[in-house]
Amino acid sequence: MTRPSTLAAAALLVAAAFAGNAGATSKDAASTDTCAEQPVPACNKRIVEAAFAQWQNGGSGIFETLLSPEVVWTIEGSGPSAGTLRGREVLVEAAVRPLSERLASPLRPVQQRIWADGEHVIVQWEGVATLRDGGSYRNRYAWIMRMADGKAVEVNAFLDLPAYDAVLQRGHRQLQRRASP
Numbered sequence: 001m002t003r004p005s006t007l008a009a010a011a012l013l014v015a016a017a018f019a020g021n022a023g024a025t026s027k028d029a030a031s032t033d034t035c036a037e038q039p040v041p042a043c044n045k046r047i048v049e050a051a052f053a054q055w056q057n058g059g060s061g062i063f064e065t066l067l068s069p070e071v072v073w074t075i076e077g078s079g080p081s082a083g084t085l086r087g088r089e090v091l092v093e094a095a096v097r098p099l100s101e102r103l104a105s106p107l108r109p110v111q112q113r114i115w116a117d118g119e120h121v122i123v124q125w126e127g128v129a130t131l132r133d134g135g136s137y138r139n140r141y142a143w144i145m146r147m148a149d150g151k152a153v154e155v156n157a158f159l160d161l162p163a164y165d166a167v168l169q170r171g172h173r174q175l176q177r178r179a180s181p
Contacts, residue, residue, distance in 0.1 A: 044119070044147040048066065048114055048121045052112050052114070055108065067155070071087065071152055071154070102132055120145065123142070125143075138163075140159065143157050
């Protein structure tokens, strides 16, 4: 987490939650209370499906709904954006906000597939958003989440890092131009 770009990489992964109201709670999606009679994999899958459905339909707060406050979020891959962040607030403050500044519309999942096995849930999804400069952003993600008590405590996130980095660099140049006299 010593590299600023590591934090930036996580921003792309979680930016959608902060383009709108990020104050939703786990009661906004299926929670462990509503699936107490189900096996753990089915319950975890239901929680993730409900959160993604809410997000896809314009809702916000997916990270409060899905992530433990102590989540360990790892961006897999190589290069300046790969790395690990510890804690939901660290993820939000250091990574989400920089990306959300570059988006004109919230990042939304347009399609997803969800699998559950034991305490793990895997979500493969494609997200789209409009950039402040009028361009578009589209990326594919795979999140492997280890769940405990209805929340993700570890996430291994895979995405097209060059596409993500291009958005950050593009936005960085525009922010610099606006700041110049």
